[in-house]
Amino acid sequence: MSSSSPGARATWYVHELYFTSIRVLCNANTSEFFNPRKDALIPNINLWTGDITGLTGGMTPSNPTILAFFAGQLHGRIRPALFQHWKDKDEDIHVYEKVLEGYEVASPRIVEAIYAECVPVLISQHYVLPFSDVLNWDAFSVQVSFSEIPNLKKILMGTPEDKYVRMHEGVKEVQRHFLVNDPPKRYDIFHMILHSIWLRRLNFQIYG
Known part of the structure; x- marks a missing residue:
């Protein structure tokens, strides 16, 4: 291990x-x-x-205040492109370079998004999603390719409301698979x- x-x-x-x-x-x-x-x-x-x-709990689909949020150190190939196109460029997409945790894609970000009942937006290469053998990530996340980073806001804003509501419900359904119990x-x-x-x-x- x-x-x-x-x-x-x-x-x-x-x-x-x-x-x-x-x-x-x-x-x-x-x-x-x-x-x-x-x-x-x-x-x-x-x-x-x-x-x-008390790990879970977040916004309802009707009151999101931020379209997208990311915080992480600058490294690799994807993050420079994300910072170039979106850091300090749009009030609806919040991108920060400083973060208290996580250095790589292997960080608590995805699980924390699920705990907060936020629909994960996944931009990654070569990364196997947790429990993807049994969980259908397409049902509760948005996956964006590297080449689509400049169109990130268009992609997110173009998600139909009913689809977003279904993804949000999907996030709440899969929360139990990421909870720690004793x-x-x-x-x-x-x-x-x-x-x-x-x-x-x-x-x-x-x-x-």
Whole structure:
């Protein structure tokens, strides 16, 4: 089990370990040796106080105050383009370079958006979405390609209201799969991680 990119890289360099084990990683970047057929993902969650109650709750579809929000350090290929086109360029899209948490795409951002009942807007390359074996991310998120970054506002504003309402309801439905419970409850994040490992076991014979 590993929690970061170095762990994924380190196990890749030990090829016997890489090809004969199911790795459970926090970084699901396929460009950094994450193999979705045999590796399972632990979604990043930041529990600031250690309290696992009251994590969810957010805006209703009728009263959003911000069209899109992003905060993160400048690196990689996608973020420079996002900053170039949208930082301080539009009052409806808030883009900030400073953030208290998260350096890579493998950060708590997606889970925090789901907790806050915000529809995730996903701009990524080579990234495997959490529990994508069983969750239909198209039903509760907007996925934008790198080339479409200049048209981000047009894409978001062009989403029909009824579709947005359905996606918002979808976010609320999948919240339970990202909740931390003590003791664990059926279909919460612990259950989903174990299910992901079980699914990889079915594929593991290919690599044995």
